[in-house]
Amino acid sequence: MNNSSQITPLPPYVLLDKKVGETPLEVTEAWRASKPEMTTVPLAYAGRLDPMASGALLVLIGEECKKQEEYHHLDKEYQVEILFGAQSDSGDVLGRITAVPYPALTPTAVAETLACFVGAIELPYPIFSAKTVQGKPLHTWAMEKRLHEITIPKRHSTIYKMSLDAFTTKTRQAIYEAASHKVELIPPVTDPRKALGNDFRRPEVRETWRTFNTTGNPDDAFYIAAFSCTCSSGTYMRTLAEITAEKLGTKGLAFSIHRSKIGTYNAIHETWTNIF
Numbered sequence: 001m002n003n004s005s006q007i008t009p010l011p012p013y014v015l016l017d018k019k020v021g022e023t024p025l026e027v028t029e030a031w032r033a034s035k036p037e038m039t040t041v042p043l044a045y046a047g048r049l050d051p052m053a054s055g056a057l058l059v060l061i062g063e064e065c066k067k068q069e070e071y072h073h074l075d076k077e078y079q080v081e082i083l084f085g086a087q088s089d090s091g092d093v094l095g096r097i098t099a100v101p102y103p104a105l106t107p108t109a110v111a112e113t114l115a116c117f118v119g120a121i122e123l124p125y126p127i128f129s130a131k132t133v134q135g136k137p138l139h140t141w142a143m144e145k146r147l148h149e150i151t152i153p154k155r156h157s158t159i160y161k162m163s164l165d166a167f168t169t170k171t172r173q174a175i176y177e178a179a180s181h182k183v184e185l186i187p188p189v190t191d192p193r194k195a196l197g198n199d200f201r202r203p204e205v206r207e208t209w210r211t212f213n214t215t216g217n218p219d220d221a222f223y224i225a226a227f228s229c230t231c232s233s234g235t236y237m238r239t240l241a242e243i244t245a246e247k248l249g250t251k252g253l254a255f256s257i258h259r260s261k262i263g264t265y266n267a268i269h270e271t272w273t274n275i276f
Contacts, residue, residue, distance in 0.1 A: 010041065012064040015262075015276050018049050018057045021185025028059050046071035047233070047262065048130065051186055051200070052092045055259030058276050074276075077230045077261035079165070080254055082241040083175065084223040086212065087251035089142075090128040091238030093179040094186075094200055095253070097208040099215055102223070102250035107167040110225045113247045114162040121159055123239045124152045143198075160267045161230040169221040176213035179255075180206070224255060230265055 018027045024045045032038045044065040046058045055078075060068055085102040088095035125131040127142045133150050141147050170178075183206065189199040229240065238254045245252025263275035 010062045012062075013046075013058055013060050013276070016057045016059055018054055019185075020052055020054045020182055020256075021187075023051055023186075024048055024057055026187075027057055031059065044068050047074065047076070049259060050092065050094075050238070050257065052094050052182055052254075053237075053257040053259065055257075056262050056276070057259075058262050073233045074262050074274075075160070075230065075232055075265040075272075076235070076259055077228065077265075078237050079226065079228050079256075079258045079260060080237045080241060081256040082225045082227070082244055082252045083170075083255040084225070084245055084248070084250050084252045086175075086222070086253055087242075088253040091126045091236075091242055092254045092257070093182050093209075094205060095128065096201070096204060097179075097212050097253075098251075099212050100251045103248070105167075105223050105225075105248060105250075107164060107225075109248060110167060110244075111164040113244055114164055114225075114227050116247070117159050117240065117244075118162055119159065120156065121235070122154045122156050123236060123243070124154050126236055126238045127152065129236070155234045155236070157235040158232040159229060159235060160232075160265055161228070161270070163228050164225060165228055166224075166226040168224050168226075170224050171218060172213060172216055172220040172222065173218035175222055175255075176209055179209055183209070230261075 014031065016027050016031055018024065028043050028045055032043060038061075041062050042065045044060045046060055046068055049055065049057055058071065060071065084105060085100060087098050087100060090096075125138055127147060128139045130137045130139065131153060133141060133153060138152070141150055183202060186200060186202075229235070229237065237257045241252055241254040261272060261275060264273045266273065
């Protein structure tokens with residue numbers, strides 16, 4: 001028998017690395033374009049990542065797409081930076097930004113606040129998310145300015161571990177430059193079917209970041225806390241960043257989000273299984 005004539009079976013999934021500014025669909029289709037044999041093969045990602053987030057994206061291939069539901073409850077590990085002293089209506093840098101006064105913070109206070117979230121937790125969905133309410137995504141309700149007509153749903157999840165990795169400061173000018181760079185990493189959205197999104201509202205977002213940059217001195221220092229979080233599926237890091245800041249008596253946003261692991265976490269032995 002000529003083995004060269006045999007068809008190589010498709011793998012059930014592939015783990016891709018999403019960059020800041022990319023959407024899961026763009027990452028998936030870019031990978032498909034590099035694999036001619038995948039031209040007509042169904043692909044589906046298991047677990048979304050926001051445009052401003054980076055990291056592990058699990059993409060199911062072919063027949064495995066029919067098992068997508070089985071992948072929706074995998075645990076995750078994230079590395080997140082919270083910027084204190086600024087709030088965003090999206091919870092991250094891709095939103096309307098407002099600078100706010102904030103108290104003096106210490107690494108001890110931040111670490112203790114993060115630790116209090118370990119265990120079962122209930123968090124509201126970000127208003128700029130794909131969670132459906134009455135047949136429409138929350139982000140559509142937000143863009144239509146009709147959030148007052150609905151109740152923002154909450155999600156039950158579990159945080160297994162939270163740890164403060166670093167506590168630093170960054171100048172107003174450096175924050176503005178870094179955030180502006182991230183905002184521009186998204187390709188222009190010109191599809192008329194996505195007109196409601198208005199290119200992620202970037203004209204307004206840019207203007208609010210410019211206002212942030214010119215309110216005060218370029219050398220003003222803002223606290224940034226970097227933390228690691230191991231949690232169950234459905235734990236929104238943007239919301240976690242916001243409520244951490246609120247417990248510390250101020251406002252905050254997710255300055256960066258990176259997903260490093262997907263799989264099943266054993267909280268007793270602190271080990272991962274079925275890691276992707």
